[in-house]
Amino acid sequence: MEPSKGKRERDVILISDDEDEGTHGNSVLIVDPLAKTALEEKKCEEVVDEECELVVTFCKQANVMPHARYDCTINSFERMECETCSPTGKNADFCNQCYCYICDKLASECQNWTTSSLCHCNAHNKSKFWKDQRDFALAGVLVMFNLELTDIDADLRHGGNLLIRFIQELSVEYNKYLIGERVSPTEHKCLCVSKLPPGQCDICRSQNTKIVYKYSGVFALVTRFLNQAERESPKAAAVMLLGAAREITLHKDPAL
Known part of the structure; x- marks a missing residue:
């Protein structure tokens, strides 16, 4: 029980933190022990709970709190x-x-x-x-580190925000890597009836087209992010490095 400072310590606010399955009712109940009522003047019978040693002399409708x-x-x-x-x-x-x-x-x-x-x-x-x-x-994103909410400070949140942005950018580059690039050879022997010069036969060019997977875009992005982590505070850097490592370990070689 804690006096309410906003009413010169006249009201007593009872806040229940009981989370049992059967708990229902108001979260906050305001009791005014100093209020003079007609019931008090007539000295009505007091309600006493012997188990918790609680004496209730006056009750009123609770204010609705957040x-x-x-x-x-x-x-x-x-x-x-x-x-x-x-x-x-x-x-x-x-x-x-x-x-x-x-x-x-x-x-x-x-x-x-x-x-x-x-x-x-x-x-x-x-x-x-x-x-x-x-x-x-x-x-x-800090939920992946199983941190208590009370342990998350400004540095950890900053590192988490940078990590989220990195994960989004990494997803774009990694998808480009998985799709690959189609590269047509400039020199090849035409096997068609028309016998066109090298590089001019669409049929032969399409048959000889290769898909090349370049990881350079992902590598460049990761390198920039790791360099940025080195300039941040130790807590933020730890979040950034561990998060980046987790994302990279999930990458696969599409050629296989």
């Missing part, structure tokens, strides 16, 4: 493990204090609230699938 959508007491919520096709039940409904569990934004600002194949309105903290989605949204 909360995750699944914890909303105004709109009902149905929990599913990984439903992303469409909103489940009334999960798409929200009050003005509902937050998206994935984006950490107000539900009204979430661009994927009801988007098919995403449906953030169905996200909740009892699902491993949605927890992984949240971790990826908060940690980005």
